[in-house]
Amino acid sequence: MSHPALGLPPADPSAGRTDAAARLRRERARIAPLALKAALSADPSLTARYDETLLRRFLRDHEQHIEQLARALETGEERFVTDYAEWLVPIYRRRHVPVKDSATLLIGLRQAAVTVLAPEDGQALGLLVEAWLKRLRLHRAIPGDHKGNRVARFIWKGAGILDETVV
Numbered sequence: 001m002s003h004p005a006l007g008l009p010p011a012d013p014s015a016g017r018t019d020a021a022a023r024l025r026r027e028r029a030r031i032a033p034l035a036l037k038a039a040l041s042a043d044p045s046l047t048a049r050y051d052e053t054l055l056r057r058f059l060r061d062h063e064q065h066i067e068q069l070a071r072a073l074e075t076g077e078e079r080f081v082t083d084y085a086e087w088l089v090p091i092y093r094r095r096h097v098p099v100k101d102s103a104t105l106l107i108g109l110r111q112a113a114v115t116v117l118a119p120e121d122g123q124a125l126g127l128l129v130e131a132w133l134k135r136l137r138l139h140r141a142i143p144g145d146h147k148g149n150r151v152a153r154f155i156w157k158g159a160g161i162l163d164e165t166v167v
Contacts, residue, residue: 016076020121024070027116032062034115039108046101054095058105065109069128073121078131085135099140103133 024031036059040046047055065084072080092102110129114122 011075011077011080013074015074017073017121017124020117020124021070021074023116023121024066024073024113028063028066031066031109031112031116032059034112035062035105035109037108038111039105042108043101043104046104049101050097054097057095062105062109065106066113069109069113069125072128073124078128081128081132082135085132089136089139099136103136106132106136 036055039058050058068080068084072078088102089099092099106129110126113125117125
């Protein structure tokens, strides 16, 4: 793995599947809407939870996701998608998008991207998406991503008794 601060050489763009990466980049405009449609068909409640503006942002984000997948395919290094997943989590938190929904969007992207790739390239892309999803799963337990247990919250808060709102 290359790391510029350590003086290691940059990633070799010809070490992996360059043809598959070129196909992904060439078909980016077609893959992104298909990915969003696949995610919306997998979880129809996304349209109820997110407005049109955020759905357009998801569509725009898919183009960058495709670029990261292409970079990981052409170099053969999964760090391009795993580091990108770490970078993407706070942005989606700020947009109030839980990890479960971002995983649904990513699975839709995998389904759409496989349509333009050869079967062996599709398997390599599937492994990259699995590494991405594995990294996302680390962030499911962070507060704010789920509603939590109401009973535990009730007991912890003391049912509002002697709370600073009462005093």
